[in-house]
Every structure is written in C-alpha cells, then in structure tokens.
Amino acid sequence: MFRGILVPTLTPRAADGGVDEDALRSHADWLIGKGVHGLYPNGSTGEGVRLTAEERRRVTRATCEAAAGRVPVLTGVGGANLSETLAECEHAAECGAAAVAVTAPVYFRPSPEAIEEHFRRLAAESPVGVLVYNIPSFAVPIPVEVTVRLAKEQPNVVGVKDSSGDVSAMVRLCSQILPERPDFAILTGWDAALLPMLAAGAQGGTNATANAAPELVVEVYDRFQAGDWDAARQAQWRLTTLFDAQIGVGEFPDGIRLAAEARGALPPVEPRLPQPAAAVDGHAEARRTLAAALSAAGVGA
Template identity: 30%
Template sequence: MQKTFRGVYTVMITPLDPSGAVDLKGLAAFTDWQVKEGIHGLIPLGSTGEFLSLSEEERDSVARTVIETVAGRVPVLIGTGAEDTRESIRLSVKAEAMGADGVMIIPPFYSTPTDDELVHHYKSIASAVTIPIMVYNNPATANVDLTPELVKRIAEIDGCDYIKESTLEVTRVRDIIRLAGDDMTVFGGILGFESFVMGAQGWVAVASNVAPGPMARIFELVANEKKFDEARELYLKWLPVIQAVGGQAYVAGTKSLLTHMGFGAGLPRPPRLPLPPEQDAAMKRLVADFGLTFGA
C-alpha cells in the first residue's frame, strides 16, 4: 500500500570517510538518528547528498542502506533524476525494486527541455513505476522552471503526485494548489514555514540534517495544531541554522555543522570544497550556541 507523504523530509547528506569513500556504517547511524529524532521522511541522493558526485554503485549502496535502516518507520524517497529519460526510468525502477516508497526527480538539467518535453519525460517515468513521483522544481540548478501552469499539466499524470517547490516565490505554493488542487501535494524546498502557511503539506529540508526534531516540530505546530504564533517563534529561533545551510554552502555547511556536532560527515567531494577556516569557525560557534549534538 502506498504511503501518503506529509511533513518534514530531510534531503540527506552522504557521509564520507577520511579517504573520501562513502561511509555506509556512518550513514546507517545517521539514518537511525534522524528517525529517532522525529523526522517525518528521508530523501537520500538529492543535491545535498552529492548524487552527481557518486558512482552508480555508491548510489545503490546509499539507497539500500537508508531503506534497510529505516525498515518502514518513515517514508524513503530516492533521488533518481538524470539527463536521459531512459536513465531516470531505469534508476526509478531500480529504486522501487529496492523498496523505496517514492522517487524524487529533478528535470533534465542540461538540455533545457520544453514544457511538452518535460511532460513527456515525467509521463514516461510514471508509466514505468507504481510508486509516487515527487517532481522537483529548482530552476537555479535545473535550468528550467516548472511554472504553476506547467505543474498543473504534470499533475494530470497518474503517479506524479508531489512537488518539491524550490524557489523563493512562496506564491508558487498558492498557485500550484489553486491550479492543480488535490492532484498535486506541495512540499516547500527552501521556505518551509512560509510554505506551510500557504498550504504546503511538507518541506524537503536541508536544515533537518542537523536539527530534525525542531524542523519537524515547526511543521506540526502549523499543519497539525494550528499554533501559528508558536511555530513562527520556533522558526525564527532556528533561522540562523536554516540560513547557515542555505545558498552555495548547503553541502559544505551542513557537513561542517555535523562534524562539530560529533558526527563524522566528512568533506564534500570536488568540485565542492570544505568551508574556509573562518566560516567553519562560525559553524562551530553556531553548534555551541544552539547546543547541537549528534547522539546515535
């Protein structure tokens, strides 16, 4: 039976050991910690997970480790975006066979496909799997923009039931809900609290890598308990952490925070570089200020 996706889903980092290899033991511990801290769902192999810097064998091992460690406790969506539609189909079919609850798929990011080509792309993938697809709109990295009008068309495809909306235009959430209705459930990709207030049913968050409990609680206060003032207060309290892992430092910054929290996240893979010393020191201060710790 398909699970309904709702809440805060961590787009997970991929921990690397000192030699630069994927640390599967560390990943399992990190995954278990996330679930125990109250996260609502997990998404390995997204941008934060450096999926384009991993070999297919490494990606498979990451997906398998997360799925097996979670063991059905929360939904797991696997990032299966690719430039070639056939490749994305193959990866999505493989993810379903591994036991993924869904897949998150960024559009082809080099060929700048037209709207009709994007509809065909997602329709082709949806016809090959039975698990839900979370469409991923991130114009800054994908070079195409899934406008609300285009999302309405994609929402008509059976199986394309969710979207991660990663622009800074919170009105996109409003317009997708207005145009697509129940055919498309919106997750915020950057503006979590603001998206919740506009009706989003989830947030694919980077900050929940380091603070899964508080990020999940922000959603619960807004969506479940309708305690908007309390949610806003909690959101503003944690805004420095949310902002610290925004922008270009989202991978290096998150790994820096986790390292200072006591988790061996390792360094980013090139071309990404670790934070400069002064920024890393700022992350260390942030960990101390917020009392952030990793306790698997």
C-alpha cells in the first residue's frame, strides 16, 4: 500500500491562526508535481496534536481532495482515549484516506501491554488500516516486539511508521515481519538515516525535509531502488546536512516550516503558539540561512 516517500505535510496557517486550506491544497499539488509517492497530514510535522479535532478533520479532508487519487493519503489520528481515536479513523475512511497513523495514547505513560491492547482494539474496530507510529521523542516508545505481534496477529494493522532513528530496530522489524507479511508497510521518519533504513528493508519514508526539498528526498529513494549506491550516498549526505540545518532552527517543526517558506513552497506565517519576540524577529534571518542550505543541497527554485 505504501512505498516511496510520503511527505509529512506542514499545516499552513491563516492570518487568524486557523487552517489555510487554500495553501494546504496548493502545497499538496506542488509536492505531487515534484514526484512524491504519498501525503501524510496531521503528523508531528503538521502539528496534529496542536490542532483541534475539527481542524484535523478539515486537514484530512482537504488533503484527500487535493490528492484526488493521484497518491495515497496516510493521515495522523489519535487522542488520549480509544473512542476519540476511532471517531477520527471513521472520518479518515469517509474522506478516502488509505490508512491512519496512530501513536501510543498521550499524556499518561501506558505499559507495553496497555499499548498493545489499545492497538488490538483499535485495529478490530477501525474501518481503515492502522499504522503503528513509534516516535520516542514525543510519545511513549512502542517496543519492537509489540509491533511484531500486532503485525502477525492483527490483519488491520497494516504498517509501522518508525521515527526512532534506530537502524537496529528497523532491522528487527523488517526481519521479523516481512517474511510473513511482505505487504506490511515499514516506513522510516528519520531523514538523517533514510538510506540505511531502506537498506535494512524499509519500503519508504515519511520525511519532513520533503516539504521544502521533495526532489532530494525522492532522489535518495530512487537511487537506492536503481542500485546506484554511490549516488544514493551522495544524495543522503546532502539530505542529512539540510535536515540538520532545519532541526537547528527554533523548536520542531519551525525549521521545516521556515525552509518550506524559503523555498516558496508555503506563504510565510507566524507560529501558531506564542514564541519569544526575539525568536519571531529572527525568522527572516533563518529563512535566508535555510535558503542557502537548500542551495548547497542542490535544490533549485
């Protein structure tokens, strides 16, 4: 179902702080035109947890409409309880999303057993396929063995999105799942290790840098698929350098957003949440720095 580069899209903001659907649709169309293989709204890069439930629904619907069947849409859902998560799964299915990505329940720190039970019940009741989303930097880590059991025992758990950056965990996921479920989607969300993850067996990536440099991220994937290892390494090195430049700006995903603005892929907006005046004042300089980083990475206008 999911192979290649699925962009974890930013959520453009309107002047009133709401969702700018026109900019969202334009960005989605631009990304598809650059050759990406799918779209992933409402993830960490899209600040899904900072949106209201209604805003997330609007983002999902607008993205599915913009994709218009040209590429699959994987949308982020999830809350602190099962019923809210299921309601968003149902809405995603109504909009035509191919699947949903779900983190462990937020705020409390559930045990591995509780996480597994949550996903079992979700998979049993969701009308759309579920990807287990492991992102230890923002949510309770989901152990490899839990994901493996879910993959083997729950047909409606259709993949995993792993943003740990742990190559050894990726090897374990691929080696223990793919022999029995070759259709299971294993995606990496860590831009700095896209190529090693592909070599380990991942079928693709959800890489935030693609918001500003989709052709570079796609190049890593395409070069790997073609067996051109030297070119793939060179592209990965450029991708990692650009990724580091973005991560070094503000709080995530500030650098991702400012790089997309510097590229002209999104209109400039102020952050959704309040920031110190000094940080906002520094955005113009950050855009110039990131524009230079894009140029150094070989990304054109």
